Amino acid sequence: MANINAGSAEGGSAPEPQGEPEGRGDSKTRILIAVIGGAAIVTAAIVAALLGRSPDGSPPSGRSDPCDLNRLGDFWNQPPSQRYNQVLFADLLRPRVYSAVSPDSNPEVSVKGQLNLNVPAGQVLYLIRRPDPKTKDQEGNPGNNRFYPATPVTPTSAGCGEDANRPVGYPGVKGIGQTYMLVLVGRDQAAQFPADRKSGTWDGYSHNQWRAINTIDVMSFYISTA
Structure with missing residues (x-):
């Protein structure tokens, strides 16, 4: 009988290991x-x-880069102090924003960005401006810290949006910094914004007036005009 024990008697050889050839x-x-x-x-x-x-x-x-943000000229910058709603963007790419400011005494501000956000039904994404009270214009007057609704923003399917060549305010306003805010508001409130602007005595919303308006903060960023 053949020996199949690896520990065979002296002189016997161990069998070849089994497996792949x-x-x-x-x-x-x-x-x-x-x-x-x-x-x-x-x-x-x-x-x-x-x-x-x-x-x-x-x-x-x-x-x-569907919004061509990487192809903007050298005069475009990413504003500092960009903040965004971490709950809204928890499962989305964080927004990207660039701005450009003209050198005039009443500068014009342009913003472009990508905001991958699904605006809920019945809501409007609105751009708000707020002059920085810690900055001053060319006459030494500080920003009034009031809230100025600028325009509704409707991003494309790729999230692209922009607001071009918006004057900051008045001749000599150069130097007043601007906090830009994107907020969600109801359609009725969005329709009320331009109606309020047409009022002869209206000059933005005070802090208390703004707090009374039902809004959801989406993001904010700071733009210097100095």
């Missing part, structure tokens, strides 16, 4: 490595797409 195991190892490598590439591409970046970390292509 020589060469086949190496082939499977190479296939497994290739599959793992392919999966890693796909995963990196998915993560990069979610972050708005190329897999190699290079600047986004036109497809991942």
